[in-house]
Amino acid sequence: MELRMVVCVKQVPDPDGPPSSFQVNQETKRVTPQGIPPVISPFDENALEAALRIKEAVGGYITLLSLGRGFSKAVFLKAMATGADRLLLVEGNSLDPQALDSWSTARLLAAAIKRDGPYQLILTGRQAADTNAGQVGLGIAQLLGIPSISLAQKVEVVEGGLRVERVLPDGYEIVESPLPALVTVSHEVGELRYPPLPAIKAARSLPQDSLRLEDLGVNLLGNLLQLTRLAPPSRERTCVLMEGESPEEAAEKLALRLLEDKVL
Amino acid sequence: MGEERATLVLAEVTSSKNITGHTLELMGLGAKLAEQDQGRLRALVMGSGVGMAADELARHGAEKVYVADHPSLQSYHPELHLMVLKNLLAKEPFSILLAGHTSMAQDLLPRLAFQEGCGLVTDCVGVDMDVSSGQLLFHKPIFGGNAIASFAIKSLPRMVTVRARVGEPPEPSLSPGEIIYLEMGDPVETKMRITGRVAEERQVRLEEAPVVVSGGRGMGGPEGFQLLNQLAEVLGGAVGASRPPCDAGWVPSTSQVGITGKVVAPNLYIAVAISGASQHLSGMVESKKIVAINKDPEAYIFKVADYGLVGDWQEALPVFTSKLKECLQERG
Ligand SMILES: Cc1cc2nc3c(=O)[nH]c(=O)nc-3n(C[C@H](O)[C@H](O)[C@H](O)COP(=O)(O)OP(=O)(O)OC[C@H]3O[C@@H](n4cnc5c(N)ncnc54)[C@H](O)[C@@H]3O)c2cc1C
Ligand SMILES: Nc1ncnc2c1ncn2[C@@H]1O[C@H](COP(=O)(O)O)[C@@H](O)[C@H]1O
Numbered sequence: 184m185e186l187r188m189v190v191c192v193k194q195v196p197d198p199d200g201p202p203s204s205f206q207v208n209q210e211t212k213r214v215t216p217q218g219i220p221p222v223i224s225p226f227d228e229n230a231l232e233a234a235l236r237i238k239e240a241v242g243g244y245i246t247l248l249s250l251g252r253g254f255s256k257a258v259f260l261k262a263m264a265t266g267a268d269r270l271l272l273v274e275g276n277s278l279d280p281q282a283l284d285s286w287s288t289a290r291l292l293a294a295a296i297k298r299d300g301p302y303q304l305i306l307t308g309r310q311a312a313d314t315n316a317g318q319v320g321l322g323i324a325q326l327l328g329i330p331s332i333s334l335a336q337k338v339e340v341v342e343g344g345l346r347v348e349r350v351l352p353d354g355y356e357i358v359e360s361p362l363p364a365l366v367t368v369s370h371e372v373g374e375l376r377y378p379p380l381p382a383i384k385a386a387r388s389l390p391q392d393s394l395r396l397e398d399l400g401v402n403l404l405g406n407l408l409q410l411t412r413l414a415p416p417s418r419e420r421t422c423v424l425m426e427g428e429s430p431e432e433a434a435e436k437l438a439l440r441l442l443e444d445k446v447l
Numbered sequence: 448m449g450e451e452r453a454t455l456v457l458a459e460v461t462s463s464k465n466i467t468g469h470t471l472e473l474m475g476l477g478a479k480l481a482e483q484d485q486g487r488l489r490a491l492v493m494g495s496g497v498g499m500a501a502d503e504l505a506r507h508g509a510e511k512v513y514v515a516d517h518p519s520l521q522s523y524h525p526e527l528h529l530m531v532l533k534n535l536l537a538k539e540p541f542s543i544l545l546a547g548h549t550s551m552a553q554d555l556l557p558r559l560a561f562q563e564g565c566g567l568v569t570d571c572v573g574v575d576m577d578v579s580s581g582q583l584l585f586h587k588p589i590f591g592g593n594a595i596a597s598f599a600i601k602s603l604p605r606m607v608t609v610r611a612r613v614g615e616p617p618e619p620s621l622s623p624g625e626i627i628y629l630e631m632g633d634p635v636e637t638k639m640r641i642t643g644r645v646a647e648e649r650q651v652r653l654e655e656a657p658v659v660v661s662g663g664r665g666m667g668g669p670e671g672f673q674l675l676n677q678l679a680e681v682l683g684g685a686v687g688a689s690r691p692p693c694d695a696g697w698v699p700s701t702s703q704v705g706i707t708g709k710v711v712a713p714n715l716y717i718a719v720a721i722s723g724a725s726q727h728l729s730g731m732v733e734s735k736k737i738v739a740i741n742k743d744p745e746a747y748i749f750k751v752a753d754y755g756l757v758g759d760w761q762e763a764l765p766v767f768t769s770k771l772k773e774c775l776q777e778r779g
Contacts, residue, residue, distance in 0.1 A: 196590075198590070198725075198726065199724070201747070202593055202725055202747065203709070205593035205594060207593070207594045213594065214589070214590050214594050226707075230707065256709070274708055284566065285557075285567070286560075286564075286566060289561065290764065310707070312591060313589060313590055314589060315570060315588060315589050315590070315592075316569055317553055317557065317569055317570075317586070318557040318560070318561075318567060318569060320557075320562070321554070321557040321558050321561065322539075322561040325557075325558055325561035325562055326561060330526075330638045330639050331525075331558075332525075332639065334553075334554070338701075340738075349457070350700075351644070351646070352550050352709070353646045353647055353699065353701055354644065354645045354646035354647050355644075355645055356641055356643065356644045357641065357643040357644070357645075358639055358640070358641050358642070359639065359640045360640070361638060364503070369707070370707070371700055394546030394557055399631070406566075406601075406692060407564075407565065407601050407602045408566045408598040408599070408600055408601070409597050409600075409601055410596055410597070411577065411580075411582070411584055411597050412584065412596070412597035413596050414595045414597075415593075415594060416588065416592055416593065416595055416732075418592075418728060418732045418751050418755055419750045419751055420737070420750070420751055420752060421753075422752045422753060422755045423751050423753065423754050423755065424741070424749070424755045424756070424757065425754065425755065425756045429757055429758075429762070430756070430758030430763040431762055432765075433756050433757075433758060433767045434758075434762075434763040434764070434767035434770070435766055435767070437754060437763075437767060438766075439770070439774070441715075441738070442771075446715055446736045446754075447682065447715065447734075447775070
């Protein structure tokens with residue numbers, strides 16, 4: 184039987200944008216991106232790369248699943264063109280990613296996966312670049328009642344199931360699990376391949392489906408976290424710049440200054 | 448009111464079976480929160496042969512210490528550890544569950560939260576009480592550290608994973624708390640099996656080093672990191688990196704500092720050829736003092752640094768290292 188995989192990909196403002204491109208509005212408690220394009224959250228790209236490698240190794244069918252609003256066609260076409268087979272969007276005005284907490288998001292995604300399934304393998308990023316939560320993947324698995332492995336640096340489908348290398352602070356461990364299962368992917372897996380230009384054009388004719396919120400039967404008023412305040416980070420300090428005729432001279436001054444100030 | 452609710456700290460132990468420094472900080476933080484909450488502070492430790500750790504917890508403010516001691520809990524297993532917590536929560540009501548934002552808790556707490564239908568704030572960098580509403584607010588960086596969000600949690604227990612250095616270790620208590628060994632029952636079949644572990648040896652753990660010397664993409668290759676190693680050696684510190692050197696394999700990926708790497712807060716952090724992306728800052732901005740060496744005067748890293756040197760590391764580092772070595776040797 185063909186291995187059916189779903190990769191959860193979230194559209195976020197490009198996290199590589201400079202700090203000034205993330206405008207923090209304390210009144211509305213929203214972050215508004217300024218002058219940066221939407222992208223697929225980087226770890227979700229890694230998750231897609233993991234899926235593509237599995238497809239190359241053992242075959243399979245990859246559905247990309249995204250939940251939100253204001254989707255950029257170009258962003259998803261490019262992702263599809265890397266070798267995915269189908270796009271499934273859950274789109275709606277009320278699906279503002281900044282208004283949904285991990286609990287609501289995971290419940291909606293789990294409901295979509297259940298409705299659209301069955302799937303043998305679900306892949307997500309280890310954490311989204313906007314929420315930095317790291318909850319939704321494990322949450323989906325818990326809601327669906329399937330095993331899940333977090334922080335994968337390598338994912339293989341082997342006889343009888345899944346073999347995953349899971350990142351640890353000082354190395355990694357090998358975890359084996361039966362399918363169906365969910366894996367959250369870390370960047371050590373490797374970057375998403377770049378699609379050739381013709382593939383991006385061709386991706387337009389790949390199947391695209393959408394689900395409406397009403398189809399999912401999940402109550403949106405279910406947030407468990409309440410955002411009460413949003414503030415810009417206070418991380419700037421006053422920097423003493425070491426002057427010198429040459430970098431060598433400045434370096435010597437820096438060394439002496441650190442000792443003088445009892446930093447060392 | 449009526450029903451008594453306690454704050455529970457999820458303790459973790461070191462390889463020598465002591466509680467971790469991070470756990471001690473949570474005990475300090477937990478004591479404060481328990482006080483505001485008019486409840487008690489309790490702790491749970493899971494592992495194999497963790498009696499000594501339980502004693503330590505009992506001597507550091509825990510009114511009750513729950514102990515799950517079993518060979519199968521020697522190292523973290525998602526299903527087994529989850530089961531212990533689930534069973535404990537079924538028996539005892541807690542108002543707050545505090546864990547470190549550690550490798551284990553990052554995996555375990557989301558499972559527990561979704562199992563129980565509870566709200567969870569991960570990677571919390573501060574907690575305070577909102578006076579007007581009387582609610583506890585949990586602060587955490589979002590958008591890669593470009594904003595700090597404060598959340599109230601509407602469900603009980605409020606679950607949170609807290610970064611290192613948010614709390615302060617408590618004074619040892621005069622009367623130690625009670626130690627309760629949890630019933631472990633028969634071994635269960637797990638779906639997942641951990642079939643191997645590959646760990647590397649490190650002399651100084653990055654998170655505990657008093658000085659961290661980190662290099663970025665501008666180091667250009669593994670050779671540059673040898674200079675950083677020498678500097679770290681002179682200062683008794685450890686070598687870290689931004690993400691690009693890890694991705695390129697110049698240094699082990701376990702050296703990564705940042706929102707998805709290690710979070711460090713040493714006395715001194717030296718950032719060499721690192722531009723200062725939010726994701727990197729998120730992992731080191733709490734350092735006591737920050738030194739930046741970068742050839743680009745406009746690099747954002749200078750905005751968050753206490754001391755800066757604008758220049759090429761190839762010229763600056765050798766002199767910097769030898770001067771420090773000389774002076775530190777003189778000082779003895
Ligand atoms: C979701 C997500 C998570 C991430 N997590 C992390 C994380 O945990 N940790 C992390 O570090 N990054 C992380 N990143 C990556 C991060 O966004 C940046 O890309 C990265 O930190 C940049 O590393 P850098 O400063 O070394 O490189 P660059 O930004 O390329 O900067 C290199 C610097 O070196 C300087 N330089 C070059 N040559 C010299 C020289 N000879 N002498 C002196 N200076 C020189 C340059 O002026 C420049 O400022 C993450 C990104 C995303 C999207
Ligand atoms: N709106 C969404 N659409 C698709 N996938 C999502 C969405 N939100 C979260 N995910 C997935 O869940 C992962 C973890 O998200 P988080 O828990 O918010 O850090 C992300 O990396 C995605 O793979």
